[in-house]
Amino acid sequence: MHETANEHILERLLQDNEDLAAHNREHFDEEGTFVVNFMSAPGAGKTALIAATAKAGVRAAEALRLCVIEGDMVGELDCERLRSLNIPALQISTGRSCHLDARMVAQVLHDNRLPESDLLFIENVGNLVCPAEFPLGEHLRVVLLSVTEDDDKPFKYPVIFRNCDAVVFTKCDLLPYVDFRPERARQFVEGVNPRASVFEVSAQSGQGISAWLDWLTDRIKQR
Numbered sequence: 001m002h003e004t005a006n007e008h009i010l011e012r013l014l015q016d017n018e019d020l021a022a023h024n025r026e027h028f029d030e031e032g033t034f035v036v037n038f039m040s041a042p043g044a045g046k047t048a049l050i051a052a053t054a055k056a057g058v059r060a061a062e063a064l065r066l067c068v069i070e071g072d073m074v075g076e077l078d079c080e081r082l083r084s085l086n087i088p089a090l091q092i093s094t095g096r097s098c099h100l101d102a103r104m105v106a107q108v109l110h111d112n113r114l115p116e117s118d119l120l121f122i123e124n125v126g127n128l129v130c131p132a133e134f135p136l137g138e139h140l141r142v143v144l145l146s147v148t149e150d151d152d153k154p155f156k157y158p159v160i161f162r163n164c165d166a167v168v169f170t171k172c173d174l175l176p177y178v179d180f181r182p183e184r185a186r187q188f189v190e191g192v193n194p195r196a197s198v199f200e201v202s203a204q205s206g207q208g209i210s211a212w213l214d215w216l217t218d219r220i221k222q223r
Contacts, residue, residue: 017134020102024137027109028120034220035120037136039160040144041153042126045170047078048203049144049212050121054087056206056213057119064220067117069108071100071125078123088115099130102137119220128153132160139223140165140216147171147180154188161189165219166197168212173202 028035038046047070054066067088070079074093082089090113092104100122108114122138124131135141141164145153148171154161161167167189169182186198197215201208 014133017102020106021135021137024102024105024109025139028137028139031116033114033117033120034140034223035122035136035138036140036142036216037122037124037131037138038142038144039124039128039131039164040126040170041128041146041149044126044144044146044149045203046123046126046144047081049168049170049201050123051082051085051087052201052203052206052209053121053213053216054085056209064118064217065116066119066121067115069100069105069114069120069122071104071123073097073125088117090114094125098125098127099134100124100136101134105136128157128160132163140219142166142168144168144170145185147175147178147182149180151180151182151185152188154185154192158192161196162192164193164196166199166215167193169198169200171202171204172200172207173205 040046050068057064057066068082069090069092071092071094072078073095076091079089079091090108092100092108094100105122122136143160143164145167147169169185182200189196189198199208199212201212
């Protein structure tokens with residue numbers, strides 16, 4: 001009985017989050033804001049890719065107004081980094097929670113703190129487990145996998161990779177120095193999510209950023 005009660009509570013929690021995520025999505029659609037949920041393990045380079053995307057987007061023919069919601073357990077280091085690059089960024093500090101949820105994002109919307117934007121990146125808390133279960137109202141889910149991690153992560157953490165639209169291998173300028181095999185990682189991604197687009201990028205060298213930006217821009221136009 002105790003286990004059944006816990007399962008019921010979890011199901012209710014997830015359903016409440018789904019309902020609120022749908023409400024967030026309606027808000028984003030009304031405002032014309034395209035939302036991307038960035039998920040990864042800690043240190044995979046989410047903030048660096050956002051900065052590189054913003055820089056490349058400024059040079060694009062159709063520049064997008066971009067802003068960011070940063071999710072961290074404590075501190076505003078990533079927010080400050082983005083603000084120093086003139087990228088509007090808002091902080092959500094989750095405390096003991098290891099992921100963002102729809103309620104946290106809804107609070108930002110309720111407080112009217114989000115600037116007008118065409119593209120919103122939500123940088124989730126670094127975690128390859130919990131964020132997969134909590135949609136936020138996003139249009140796209142993107143999982144980052146650093147080449148400094150093992151290339152078998154899509155096999156070991158299938159849920160987050162199964163439920164994403166794209167997988168981005170980051171820090172690819174370090175490939176000569178690490179034991180990460182992109183083709184093996186691609187095979188694991190294909191095994192759990194054959195529809196996911198896969199990109200190999202380096203925010204430092206600029207490798208793959210144009211292809212990533214082109215794909216993202218196309219998805220925004222197709223919505």
